[in-house]
Amino acid sequence: MATLIRLAESFFTEMGRFAMMLWRVLMWTPRPPYDWRQLFQQMQRVGVQSIPVVALTALFTGMVMALQSYRVLVRFSAEGYVGSLVGVSMVRELACVLGALMVAGRCGSAMGAELGTMRVTEQIDALEVLATDPIHYLVVPRVWATALMLPLLIAMADAVGIYGGYVVAVLMMGANPVTYASNSFQFMELNDLTSGLIKAAVFGLLIAVIGCQKGFYTRGGAAGVGRSTTQAVVLGSIAVLIADFFLTKVLF
Amino acid sequence: MSSSTAPPKIRLREIRKAFASKVVLDGVDLAIEEGESLVIIGGSGTGKSVLLKHIIGLMKPDRGTVTVDGTDLSTLGYREITGFRRRFGMAFQEGALFDSMTVAQNIAFPLERARRFDRSAVRKRVDECLGLVRLDGAEEKMPSELSGGMRRRVGFARAIALKPAILLFDEPTSGLDPVMTALLDEVILDLQRTLESTTVTITHDMTSAFRIADRIAMLHRGKIIAIGTPKELKADTDPRLLQFLEGRAEGPLSE
Numbered sequence: 145m146a147t148l149i150r151l152a153e154s155f156f157t158e159m160g161r162f163a164m165m166l167w168r169v170l171m172w173t174p175r176p177p178y179d180w181r182q183l184f185q186q187m188q189r190v191g192v193q194s195i196p197v198v199a200l201t202a203l204f205t206g207m208v209m210a211l212q213s214y215r216v217l218v219r220f221s222a223e224g225y226v227g228s229l230v231g232v233s234m235v236r237e238l239a240c241v242l243g244a245l246m247v248a249g250r251c252g253s254a255m256g257a258e259l260g261t262m263r264v265t266e267q268i269d270a271l272e273v274l275a276t277d278p279i280h281y282l283v284v285p286r287v288w289a290t291a292l293m294l295p296l297l298i299a300m301a302d303a304v305g306i307y308g309g310y311v312v313a314v315l316m317m318g319a320n321p322v323t324y325a326s327n328s329f330q331f332m333e334l335n336d337l338t339s340g341l342i343k344a345a346v347f348g349l350l351i352a353v354i355g356c357q358k359g360f361y362t363r364g365g366a367a368g369v370g371r372s373t374t375q376a377v378v379l380g381s382i383a384v385l386i387a388d389f390f391l392t393k394v395l396f
Numbered sequence: 397m398s399s400s401t402a403p404p405k406i407r408l409r410e411i412r413k414a415f416a417s418k419v420v421l422d423g424v425d426l427a428i429e430e431g432e433s434l435v436i437i438g439g440s441g442t443g444k445s446v447l448l449k450h451i452i453g454l455m456k457p458d459r460g461t462v463t464v465d466g467t468d469l470s471t472l473g474y475r476e477i478t479g480f481r482r483r484f485g486m487a488f489q490e491g492a493l494f495d496s497m498t499v500a501q502n503i504a505f506p507l508e509r510a511r512r513f514d515r516s517a518v519r520k521r522v523d524e525c526l527g528l529v530r531l532d533g534a535e536e537k538m539p540s541e542l543s544g545g546m547r548r549r550v551g552f553a554r555a556i557a558l559k560p561a562i563l564l565f566d567e568p569t570s571g572l573d574p575v576m577t578a579l580l581d582e583v584i585l586d587l588q589r590t591l592e593s594t595t596v597t598i599t600h601d602m603t604s605a606f607r608i609a610d611r612i613a614m615l616h617r618g619k620i621i622a623i624g625t626p627k628e629l630k631a632d633t634d635p636r637l638l639q640f641l642e643g644r645a646e647g648p649l650s651e
């Protein structure tokens with residue numbers, strides 16, 4: 145019972161902190177000074193440097209999807225639709241969720257560790273003392289950089305994933321390159337693409353806010369930083385999965 | 397020290413602060429006059445740093461109020477307090493330098509955020525501040541390349557860069573050699589003379605304390621147990637103060 149109460153208490157503390165963090169980010173965003181340098185630096189870190197991981201994830205996911213759907217579709221002689229299935233699944237679901245999970249592992253953790261270290265070495269206090277709101281200076285650029293870059297990353301992942309499926313189908317299963325390619329986009333609607341990208345933007349926001357929040361409220365030295373880093377990844381990933389369900393249900 | 401008719405620059409009333417069940421500050425009353433140099437002394441772990449963080453609003457008291465320039469800090473929202481802090485400069489005990497920035501960028505940070513200076517003015521002030529703490533030539537070093545004492549001096553330079561009206565120094569000279577200590581003491585005195593800054597300095601170095609203080613306050617068990625000019629303190633007969641000033645191992649403080 146006592147543990148249950150403690151669990152509920154920490155749940156509401158976390159939710160409260162999340163709401164507060166998000167609120168402050170929104171409040172500070174329109175206020176000068178605008179720190180473009182920080183924003184670009186974060187975009188570079190979150191966006192550009194995540195390209196290899198996200199591309200590799202998408203490539204293999206697309207390849208596996210082609211293998212799997214071929215095995216199943218061939219049972220009711222619908223193997224001509226492998227391309228359509230791979231395309232729609234990648235664009236609607238797989239690219240954005242798996243890509244977001246990779247970014248949560250790469251960038252959410254980095255934010256937790258970086259802000260956590262700044263907290264325990266009093267650098268965040270120093271920012272406050274120097275008349276700079278730490279949320280304005282540290283969190284705002286990270287959140288927007290992630291929310292902007294994740295859809296771009298996912299757009300790339302969509303393309304890479306579909307290409308991966310194409311390679312497997314054509315080279316390993318002897319599909320006709322031209323029909324496969326046209327099949328890939330035959331049943332795809334614009335909404336499939338945009339829904340994936342909108343989800344990606346929301347995931348980016350969640351990952352960054354949670355990572356920053358974990359770092360921001362770090363206590364207790366190096367061990368505390370370690371805890372924050374782990375929690376940034378775990379909670380960030382869980383938030384992505386839960387949000388994915390609701391976004392998919394509500395929006396599309 | 398200004399005349400006592402003016403309201404104090406900083407006023408702490410009945411400040412109480414506890415971490416979990418550990419009471420650190422237990423009713424601290426303190427009035428600091430404009431232009432005054434106050435030195436806070438006291439044993440390690442008695443809450444001097446905590447007290448300093450209350451003055452600038454980094455920590456909030458469980459009870460009691462902190463008033464600066466007539467404004468109760470607890471009435472300020474997070475946006476107002478950010479602007480309010482422009483009148484402060486603070487040097488942290490461990491430096492608290494931004495480790496992703498060079499020494500020069502650290503010192504330039506408050507200047508750039510204030511958005512009142514062009515690039516050359518920033519550079520000039522950075523050079524000036526580095527000169528004051530005798531670190532010319534260290535501009536491009538990263539904090540991780542500096543010794544503890546150097547880091548502390550950069551933190552000091554960063555705190556004074558904007559020439560703020562209130563300066564808070566948390567052990568600016570501990571770990572420095574006697575010559576460097578005397579040098580920083582000179583800088584503090586000079587800031588006071590030229591800018592009429594109000595300064596609060598924590599130190600364990602009694603020579604330094606007597607050199608820079610208009611008044612000295614001793615913190616013990618969560619309370620200010622003695623406060624007065626250096627002369628008054630030397631005449632004080634509180635056995636706890638005497639033990640501290642004389643640096644004896646036996647006495648009421650060690651019990």
Ligand SMILES: Nc1ncnc2c1ncn2[C@@H]1O[C@H](COP(=O)(O)OP(=O)(O)OP(=O)(O)O)[C@@H](O)[C@H]1O
Nearest residue numbers: 415416420438439440441442443444445446447489
């Ligand atoms: N953030 C915090 N959380 C919990 N306890 C704290 C915190 N900050 C300080 N304390 C406790 O408050 C007490 C006073 O700490 P403080 O740092 O003010 O001491 P100090 O007087 O500055 O000592 P020193 O001269 O060694 O720097 C210590 O017992 C410390 O454990």
Ligand SMILES: [Mg+2]
Nearest residue numbers: 444445489566
């Ligand atoms: Mg201290």
